[in-house]
Amino acid sequence: MKPGELLIIGGAEEKFHGGEVLQKFVDLAGRQNSGIGILPTASEIPDEVSSDYIQTFKQLGVGRVEVIDVDSRERAENPEILELVESLSAVFITGGDQSRLSKLIGGTRLHEKLTDKWKNGMVLAGTSAGASIMAKSMIVAADTKLNDDKLNVELGTGFGFLDHILIDQHFSQRARFDRLLSAIAENREIIGIGIDENTAILVHDNKFEVYGEHQVLVIDGKSSEFVDIKIGENGSEELTISGFKLHALTRGYSFDLSRRILILKKGKTE
Amino acid sequence: MKPGELLIIGGAEEKFHGGEVLQKFVDLAGRQNSGIGILPTASEIPDEVSSDYIQTFKQLGVGRVEVIDVDSRERAENPEILELVESLSAVFITGGDQSRLSKLIGGTRLHEKLTDKWKNGMVLAGTSAGASIMAKSMIVAADTKLNDDKLNVELGTGFGFLDHILIDQHFSQRARFDRLLSAIAENREIIGIGIDENTAILVHDNKFEVYGEHQVLVIDGKSSEFVDIKIGENGSEELTISGFKLHALTRGYSFDLSRRILILKKGKTE
Numbered sequence: 001m002k003p004g005e006l007l008i009i010g011g012a013e014e015k016f017h018g019g020e021v022l023q024k025f026v027d028l029a030g031r032q033n034s035g036i037g038i039l040p041t042a043s044e045i046p047d048e049v050s051s052d053y054i055q056t057f058k059q060l061g062v063g064r065v066e067v068i069d070v071d072s073r074e075r076a077e078n079p080e081i082l083e084l085v086e087s088l089s090a091v092f093i094t095g096g097d098q099s100r101l102s103k104l105i106g107g108t109r110l111h112e113k114l115t116d117k118w119k120n121g122m123v124l125a126g127t128s129a130g131a132s133i134m135a136k137s138m139i140v141a142a143d144t145k146l147n148d149d150k151l152n153v154e155l156g157t158g159f160g161f162l163d164h165i166l167i168d169q170h171f172s173q174r175a176r177f178d179r180l181l182s183a184i185a186e187n188r189e190i191i192g193i194g195i196d197e198n199t200a201i202l203v204h205d206n207k208f209e210v211y212g213e214h215q216v217l218v219i220d221g222k223s224s225e226f227v228d229i230k231i232g233e234n235g236s237e238e239l240t241i242s243g244f245k246l247h248a249l250t251r252g253y254s255f256d257l258s259r260r261i262l263i264l265k266k267g268k269t270e
Numbered sequence: 271m272k273p274g275e276l277l278i279i280g281g282a283e284e285k286f287h288g289g290e291v292l293q294k295f296v297d298l299a300g301r302q303n304s305g306i307g308i309l310p311t312a313s314e315i316p317d318e319v320s321s322d323y324i325q326t327f328k329q330l331g332v333g334r335v336e337v338i339d340v341d342s343r344e345r346a347e348n349p350e351i352l353e354l355v356e357s358l359s360a361v362f363i364t365g366g367d368q369s370r371l372s373k374l375i376g377g378t379r380l381h382e383k384l385t386d387k388w389k390n391g392m393v394l395a396g397t398s399a400g401a402s403i404m405a406k407s408m409i410v411a412a413d414t415k416l417n418d419d420k421l422n423v424e425l426g427t428g429f430g431f432l433d434h435i436l437i438d439q440h441f442s443q444r445a446r447f448d449r450l451l452s453a454i455a456e457n458r459e460i461i462g463i464g465i466d467e468n469t470a471i472l473v474h475d476n477k478f479e480v481y482g483e484h485q486v487l488v489i490d491g492k493s494s495e496f497v498d499i500k501i502g503e504n505g506s507e508e509l510t511i512s513g514f515k516l517h518a519l520t521r522g523y524s525f526d527l528s529r530r531i532l533i534l535k536k537g538k539t540e
Binding site for chain 1 (some may be wrong): 447455483485489496498502506508510511512513514515517518519520523531532
């Protein structure tokens with residue numbers, strides 16, 4: 001069995017009026033049709049967040065929607081929770097703080113269960129914090145303060161469904177180019193992927209296709225010949241880099257994560 | 271005679287305590303030592319802006335500092351103004367609104383005089399709006415609204431001392447990556463140069479060297495194999511681009527604008 005699709009969303013996806021991104025998730029999940037689970041652990045207000053998604057998924061015609069109610073590592077080891085996840089065909093990881101996901105779920109049996117299920121075809125989606133957690137590394141530092149000096153970027157450990165990529169979300173809307181570029185300059189084997197709001201990448205077979213409203217930026221420093229990172233007096237990170245590659249993609253375009261190139265389909269229309 | 275150096279500053283340069291950028295300008299101007307002119311036309315408060323720079327340049331030991339007081343196209347045709355500029359060894363163009371510079375000075379005899387003097391060795395510096403005006407094209411659109419949808423980028427005509435480059439300033443501090451990338455996607459023969467605050471490039475012989483505190487980003491789309499620009503429902507600009515090149519430079523590093531590569535000096539130390 002092949003791993004399931006990963007739908008990685010840049011946050012603030014349209015929840016009503018036929019939002020394309022969540023519709024895509026429901027379509028993918030629907031193939032097996034045994035129910036969608038909502039994992040709201042990243043959020044400090046999990047009940048409110050879950051109730052919004054329950055409403056949305058019900059409106060999109062999903063028969064069974066369950067909340068995977070995990071607010072402690074104890075809960076993430078609970079056999080009932082594992083049984084619930086076992087019974088589902090797809091899991092949606094909500095936004096919030098990605099550090100909560102790694103602290104409360106990283107390394108637990110729930111983490112293991114999600115990994116096993118995904119490897120055997122379960123569809124997983126995540127938005128915002130739920131997007132960042134998908135890869136092995138994730139950005140956990142505070143935002144760059146605009147109109148002030150730049151901050152260092154701090155990386156943490158995600159759920160690791162994807163290796164060699166680093167997801168950033170709310171990308172154009174929160175002007176996160178600097179922090180993603182810094183992270184990639186320090187980790188050149190990793191491909192940086194900045195996903196705008198209400199926009200998603202669907203990852204499958206080491207390729208991704210873009211869905212939704214805005215843009216996905218790809219930063220690739222692998223073939224760069226020179227990188228020098230200086231830390232300024234105030235702790236800001238200043239980069240000298242030579243020849244990084246930059247790609248951007250919108251709805252319908254695809255990227256090959258192995259060959260690190262945009263895939264141009266013949267006869268494509270938009 | 272060779273054209274003079276152009277010192278192009280990303281705004282908010284340190285004015286006291288031995289700020290490196292303005293010190294460099296004074297050093298360059300000092301070689302001929304016949305006085306520095308301040309051109310405050312971009313600013314709506316030219317007197318205040320000028321008085322700050324007069325104080326700074328005097329503190330840096332400049333003997334003669336003059337204000338080139340031009341607030342109308344009539345003034346920009348005035349023989350006394352032209353005579354003043356003729357007598358100077360360097361001119362500093364302040365910040366403000368770059369559209370004021372093009373509207374009030376573009377195409378006038380003052381514009382012609384500055385061009386002639388520069389071609390014959392006069393040193394020119396510009397900060398913020400005064401930086402943008404240096405090239406043939408400049409960004410004049412309003413800023414990208416953060417946390418909102420992206421805007422289109424509008425280009426205007428600068429003084430044209432440099433061809434084939436497009437300057438943006440306050441670059442990291444105002445998170446202007448998106449707007450510069452859009453402008454370059456639409457004009458791929460032009461090299462995009464984003465200069466941070468209190469940071470400058472010194473252009474000479476189609477190369478530039480970086481001075482100051484932060485970072486200079488270079489976006490080069492010339493060798494890209496694919497660009498597709500979509501305008502979203504709300505007028506936002508969404509890009510698909512393949513294989514743009516990205517460079518970043520800090521103090522002491524240089525870039526070759528003809529070959530479009532970072533220049534690595536042997537034995538360089540920092």
